[in-house]
Amino acid sequence: MSDDPPADADPTVRRGREGDLLAVLRIVEGAMLEMGANQVRRRTESDEVLVAAHEGRIVGALVRDGDHVEAIAVHPDRRGRGIGSLLVERALAETGRLTAEFREEVRPFYESLGFDIRERAGETRLWGERER
Template identity: 40%
Template sequence: MNVRGATSGEYQTVRSIFDVAMLQVPDLPTMEVLVATESDRILGGAAVEVDGGRGDRGELHAIAVRPRRRGQGIGTELVEEATERWDPVVASFDERVRPFYETLEFDISPTGNGRLRGVRSDERLHE
């Protein structure tokens, strides 16, 4: 498996993977989009809004994997690549996906609106 930045020609495929996961994602061309591929087939994607004004902070807006490929470490690899590129990586998510973010060592706190906020800093992982 390979994780890399998506080309604009791959955005439609990534959008369809997000749609199957019922994720609403802002306009992909305004984001950094990562894809996990195998034999040139896109298995999953992540949409990250980058804020270079705050130390290259990455706001993870969506991460999704094709349904038949879930549970195979693809989402983990996408988050690992995001952490390599941006620090910290921040995500807002539902309680139902909390175990995924806990496994990836995100510091998790409630946001007060029924959602959770997770932060993963590469510096914290190497202390």
């Protein structure tokens, strides 16, 4: 029997805590994003990490610096179920505006979250912005 949450279960979005550090790092690394433990720890201490949890298991995370999203990731088994949207909506409720810089291959993800996306001259990464 699998210990994965049911497909129809909604996770709870809450602030990340110090005890979530390893789980957040696993989620972020699983999405092949570069973010170190010290960076996540600092953001957690400044209340800038949100996690989506289901039955005590972290299934998604959003790490930001002010209104800039440094990382957003969802466990591969839980992608496509609106967890990214829940995290973004909660962050928007707190900040009113979000920005993000990301690779072309994740553009559809940010578009699905309602970000306005643009290319910047001389840059290989895209820039996205969303307001509440």
